[in-house]
Every structure is written in structure tokens, then in C-alpha cells.
Amino acid sequence: MFVDMHHHLIHGVDDGPRNFEDTQRMLKYASEQGVRHIVATSHATPGQEAFDAEKYLSHLDMAQKWSDEQGLNLAIHSGCEVLYTDAAPRLLSEGYLPTLAQTWITLVEFFPLDPFERICQAARLLGNEGFTVVMAHVERYKALQSMRNVEILRDEYGVKMQMNCNTVISKKGFLQDRWTKKMIESGCIDYVASDAHNTSSRPCSMQKCYEVLWEKFGEETANALCCKNQLDLLQL
Ligand SMILES: [Fe+2]
Numbered sequence: 001m002f003v004d005m006h007h008h009l010i011h012g013v014d015d016g017p018r019n020f021e022d023t024q025r026m027l028k029y030a031s032e033q034g035v036r037h038i039v040a041t042s043h044a045t046p047g048q049e050a051f052d053a054e055k056y057l058s059h060l061d062m063a064q065k066w067s068d069e070q071g072l073n074l075a076i077h078s079g080c081e082v083l084y085t086d087a088a089p090r091l092l093s094e095g096y097l098p099t100l101a102q103t104w105i106t107l108v109e110f111f112p113l114d115p116f117e118r119i120c121q122a123a124r125l126l127g128n129e130g131f132t133v134v135m136a137h138v139e140r141y142k143a144l145q146s147m148r149n150v151e152i153l154r155d156e157y158g159v160k161m162q163m164n165c166n167t168v169i170s171k172k173g174f175l176q177d178r179w180t181k182k183m184i185e186s187g188c189i190d191y192v193a194s195d196a197h198n199t200s201s202r203p204c205s206m207q208k209c210y211e212v213l214w215e216k217f218g219e220e221t222a223n224a225l226c227c228k229n230q231l232d233l234l235q236l
Helices: 020-032 053-070 088-093 116-128 147-157 165-169 174-185 206-217 219-234
Strands: 002-007 035-044 075-083 105-109 132-135 160-164 191-193
Touching: 002 020, 002 160, 002 191, 002 206, 002 219, 020 035, 020 053, 035 053, 035 219, 053 075, 075 088, 088 116, 105 116, 116 132, 116 147, 147 160, 147 174, 160 165, 160 174, 165 174, 165 191, 165 206, 174 206, 191 206, 191 219, 206 219
Parallel strands: 002 035, 035 075, 075 105, 105 132, 132 160, 160 191
Antiparallel strands: none
């Protein structure tokens, strides 16, 4: 069974599914892959656009009810993917944004070219408010192509690293693939997640990712990155 901690399944709130039928397709798809826990991480852009928590929670409720009726065996948890802005620490600490499965853990993304100092500052400020940061799709940031920088974030700020399934599955070029391999082998990646937005161009590919991880890095790593580490982190 898999835990997908980064998944845009809630309809009508971000660039994920447009309607509830699309959400239903995504839920069915995830369940067929063996996913048993999903954190519904819709985009939030603090200080730029208000997060419609009421709509988000009512659509999450609809998704959970439909999933139960269909016997999909899925637990859908609340959360969001926070784009780091200067307003993010305050809005998170004041409770305007859902954290991952109602913990003190938050999934945070940055702009790809944000400097390393800004990422460290974000981890520090969020840490001061009591939050642990999970870095969304760590492969996306220029500053984190340096393994040393990744280690600093992990060791000094306690940041956890999430990689997208697609990065594990698809070839991205020699240098990028070498970086991915090094990151996984050295234990710098804590979780993989689908970052699914639909069932076509950006589907939930946890099953395929698990198979590739098993083949390249062994069963223990595959289990840790697809399930065990998430269960430990979120206490599911
Ligand atoms: Fe995302």
C-alpha cells in the first residue's frame, strides 16, 4: 500500500481537476494503484490569493464520501502545497492554511530560481512558528542541485525532501539522472509522491515509481519512500 502525500485531487480550487467527475477518475486511478492514504495538497499562494478553505473542505468531504461509497479504501487527508511567500509563515501559524493531515508539517514549494538563502530563511521562519517543512519536488530548484545545500537544509533546519514520481520514472538527461540517483542512494530523499493533477498528462504513478525504486535501489528503499516514511511522519 502507498501513501501519496502530494496530490491535487480537489476540484475547482487550483489547476487540478475542474469538476467532480475528474476528481472521481483520479480517486479511482489512485486506488487501483494501491494508494491507501492521499493528502489532498491543493495550491496555496499566501498573500496573493485567498485560500478558499470552506470550498476546499466541502469538496474534500465530497471526495471522501464518494470514495467510501465506491469502496475505494482510501483515506483522504487535508493539506495544501504552499508557495513560499513572505506572508506564508503568518498565515500558516494563524491557521488559514491546512497543514499535512492536521500535523505541524507543511508541504512548501519555491520558485525554481529562488536563492538558497531564501530557502534557508523560509525553513528558519517556519521552524520558529513550530512547523517542519517538506520540500515539494526537490528536483525543481537550481539551488538544490548542490548536494551540500540539500544536506544543510536537512541537517541544520530539519527539512524533509519529497521527490516527484515522474522524476524517478522518466529519463531527464544524464546529469539530472545522476543527481537523482545520488540523492536517493545517499538517503537525501525522504518521500516520493505523485503531484498528480489529472489521469492523463500528470497522473498518479506511485505503482510504477515503486517498481522502479525496487529495481534500482532495492525493496527497503522502495518501501521507505513510498509508504513507511510517510506513515512515520504523519502518524497515520
Ligand atoms: Fe503540486
